[in-house]
Amino acid sequence: xxxxxxxxxxxxxxxxxxxxxxxxxxxxxxxxxxxxxxxxxxxxxxxxxxxxxxxxxxxxxxxxxxxxxxxxxxxxxxxxxxxxxxxxxxxxxxxxxxxxxxxxxxxxxxxxxxxxxxxxxxxxxxxxxxxxxxxxxxxxxxxxxxxxxxxxxxxxxxxxxxxxxxxxxxxxxxxxxxxxxxxxxxxxxxxxxxxxxxxxxxxxxxxxxxxxxxxxxxxxxxxxxxxxxxxxxxxxxxxxxxxxxxxxxxxxxxxxxxxxxxxxxxxxxxxxxxxxxxxxxxxxxxxxxxxxxxxxxxxxxxxxxxxxxxxxxxxxxxxxxxxxxxxxxxxxxxxxxxxxxxxxxxxxxxxxxxxxxxxxxxxxxxxxxxxxxxxxxxxxxx
Numbered sequence: 001x002x003x004x005x006x007x008x009x010x011x012x013x014x015x016x017x018x019x020x021x022x023x024x025x026x027x028x029x030x031x032x033x034x035x036x037x038x039x040x041x042x043x044x045x046x047x048x049x050x051x052x053x054x055x056x057x058x059x060x061x062x063x064x065x066x067x068x069x070x071x072x073x074x075x076x077x078x079x080x081x082x083x084x085x086x087x088x089x090x091x092x093x094x095x096x097x098x099x100x101x102x103x104x105x106x107x108x109x110x111x112x113x114x115x116x117x118x119x120x121x122x123x124x125x126x127x128x129x130x131x132x133x134x135x136x137x138x139x140x141x142x143x144x145x146x147x148x149x150x151x152x153x154x155x156x157x158x159x160x161x162x163x164x165x166x167x168x169x170x171x172x173x174x175x176x177x178x179x180x181x182x183x184x185x186x187x188x189x190x191x192x193x194x195x196x197x198x199x200x201x202x203x204x205x206x207x208x209x210x211x212x213x214x215x216x217x218x219x220x221x222x223x224x225x226x227x228x229x230x231x232x233x234x235x236x237x238x239x240x241x242x243x244x245x246x247x248x249x250x251x252x253x254x255x256x257x258x259x260x261x262x263x264x265x266x267x268x269x270x271x272x273x274x275x276x277x278x279x280x281x282x283x284x285x286x287x288x289x290x291x292x293x294x295x296x297x298x299x300x301x302x303x304x305x306x307x308x309x310x311x312x313x314x315x316x317x318x319x320x321x322x323x324x325x326x327x328x329x330x331x332x333x334x335x336x337x338x339x340x341x342x343x344x345x346x347x348x349x350x351x352x353x354x355x356x357x358x359x360x361x362x363x364x365x366x367x368x369x370x371x372x373x374x375x376x377x378x379x380x381x382x
Contacts, residue, residue: 062237063237089173091250153186280297309328
């Protein structure tokens with residue numbers, strides 16, 4: 001085959017529609033950094049150049065604005081992925097090089113992993129097989145996480161083999177997020193095409209427009225950040241934008257699944273001393289009137305299988321762990337819904353509350369209470 005080259009064991013078949021990279025926005029030269037190799041280090045990073053900011057810092061400041069333009073597509077992805085996960089689907093990622101490494105920070109975070117066995121497996125293999133995140137595919141395999149695997153990203157057959165090897169097999173409830181800053185990486189495009197043929201919901205993340213991902217994804221996020229400070233080095237602005245987008249998607253999905261209560265990470269897993277302390281503080285924030293000591297809170301959370309959500313329900317409703325779990329399941333894992341029948345403050349209904357204020361002396365105290373006791377207290381004074 002005229003387009004076939006072999007690098008090690010990798011099939012280098014490049015689809016004829018893949019263009020050269022010279023015209024891509026991520027490959028253009030940035031006029032603001034043509035003298036970056038002769039300026040001082042402070043000037044390079046922070047001080048004055050053509051603007052009031054430094055070269056690298058000024059460029060990085062534009063990334064958030066580029067991501068902001070993609071909010072509609074990011075929101076669509078969060079909404080659809082959340083719905084599919086509730087039905088038992090998984091989220092899978094596929095990428096190569098810097099784009100592939102960017103998802104490692106997302107799916108290797110243990111805070112939302114449901115069980116210790118999956119958490120340990122995730123730590124060993126950088127994969128998470130819970131119902132929140134599925135296997136994630138890197139061109140060149142795990143070796144490519146630490147060093148470059150030449151030619152891996154140009155294979156159009158390997159991603160099909162990788163997706164076909166996933167256990168349990170991929171299905172129509174799953175989601176595949178393909179990441180390619182250039183929008184034309186053969187490994188990623190072939191994986192997305194294969195996934196669409198299987199009825200999998202596909203999301204593409206690219207930093208060029210128009211990208212070769214068009215027509216190969218159900219939801220396409222094209223975040224144009226412009227030329228890099230070091231020409232073609234997409235680990236810079238493109239890498240930052242990609243991580244921001246993936247953070248937004250994963251965090252948004254977790255919020256929609258009830259993994260937070262307000263901005264509290266109520267499904268935090270107490271796997272180390274820092275997280276044990278965080279779990280205590282979250283519990284005290286949820287139940288400010290509690291008289292439990294730290295050790296008693298630890299014991300309660302432990303009796304609830306390490307779940308702060310269950311512990312809070314048990315303490316508030318004075319019920320058993322089994323009853324609390326049943327209420328939480330009936331509320332789709334959403335804490336405020338599990339509390340709503342007893343006039344919780346976050347219920348869409350209007351609870352009967354009493355506001356008491358003591359402004360005597362030098363200190364002012366305000367207390368909010370309902371029929372179950374004090375719900376909030378605040379003090380101010382010299």
